[in-house]
Amino acid sequence: MRFIQSLLLIILLQSCLAQDHKINGVSYVAHKDSITQKNVDPLLNINANYAAIMPFAMIKDLNHPEVTYSEERQWFGETKIGGKQYIETLKKNSIKTMLKPQLWVWKGEFTGYIEMKTDEDWIILENSYSKFILDFAQIAQDTNTPIFCIGTELEKFIAARPDYWTKLITKIRSIYKGKLTYAANWNEYEKTPFWDQLDYIGIDAYFPVSDSKTPTVEECMEGWKSHKKKMVEFTEKYNKPILFTEFGYRSVDYSGKAPWTVDRIEDKVNLEGQVNTTKALFKMFWKEHWFAGGFVWKWFINHDRVGGLENNRFTPQNKPVEKVIKEQYSTK
Template structure:
């Protein structure tokens, strides 16, 4: 694929969901120090802000539980002190538990009903707020949205938002589409880098990489996986996107997934890396790693796979 070259992104998503009070202090410092030991060169500083439901039109990013601006700046500065580049990634969540991919409104603005215009006005303020912080703190990249499947069709609004972001932020801009959606975003030309969530079943990476390449190659933009990973749980390699899948803890299952994913992707030069999912601001104890069945690979067999792969690409 012909596209501008992008350095290999050896990244890790840090701090999700960004709960106020957790991003500063010894625990947060320990977490980032341990993350850096895996040859992580990019930190995805990732926070969540709330709207009440999927049909609400106000995103209250200044309120709890979202981390404070001071915590955001402290996390960025700590990552840079450790030699990492930073992707600033603000993400909207629904307080009632509905997945953000289902945020949706009538195609046309209808009087008396919540509208796309109202929602994008609030979402724009949210993203611009963190774009300004990203600019002030020297973040190399800004992710303007994550897995917003029902919003992807709102091309005009996304293009307008990107234009506004560029007025306050001079770094690289990406949008993190959801898995399987790489071909459904029609405004990839407006961003600098195309990215998606790579939660594909362990035996299906090759065919999905073929599909993604076909979908994104016309845009001649760099591509990487803004999210990718697998819980350390039996059965999860076959359904890595399902964080609630029942299964016993299994570090070997997670390790096998990472080996397969890296093996498939390193043969594709157009895949410029990963922002792996994920690394919390407060780690579980090393002695508890074998019983932990979440995505974080701290003190699990997959950690060595990540460290070795990131150390050589």
């Protein structure tokens, strides 16, 4: 019975992926300007075949119910018109897209903590979030975008209002005919209740894998084992492929200890740590049949002005890890 289940899973996952190669993607950061061929060429250089387009809606604080978006003060790439322009320009270069509209809380507070204080406020949030998501679902359909992400790291919202999400997915399906996912935080995905309604199990893969100042590839691979075991069990449970909706590491000391940390102020740069953590992730996952691929965090449109050897943020651009990504994304 176990053999038959595994065989059926392999067949189903191959069908779901419907592609010869992994999703070798980048998280393409929205900008104030439209994109041109100059902005696309660096993606072609690293052999990326996907980009996550990330329009944003704003919410004033973690308890505020109204979502606002596509306002004049937003950057072009965060709007409906901008998202469409990015998708169409990338498509001309044979780069497919995942449209990933998401929320930004004022002062950058974590979206997983969004939680309303009254039922009335929950209803307002649901209505405004639905409008936001369904508008972009229509754009995904109009542009034949292959993957649509229904939300990113919204743990408390989902836990408090699971019926709303079930109904929202049904509404999205009535508009959009492509593949659906949700971007669950690394410690959230096991609690997300609606994977059976989606096509990919989406995970923002900031799992802790090493406590070392400069982790080795071997240490990180060892640190991945328990996380990977749970993922294998999860993909077998739901018969769905896993997609890393975000993955990546900062070029800092202890890069594998708490990879989700964005507000850690550092003067030092540790390029080797970023290289080793990234290599280990590729070695652990990219050859697995149940693994769909992923989107590296994060990639800016003006390649020649960002990143570099003195930069200790997430972007791989103009750092040694960019070569690691290019080599992996070249693998057939």
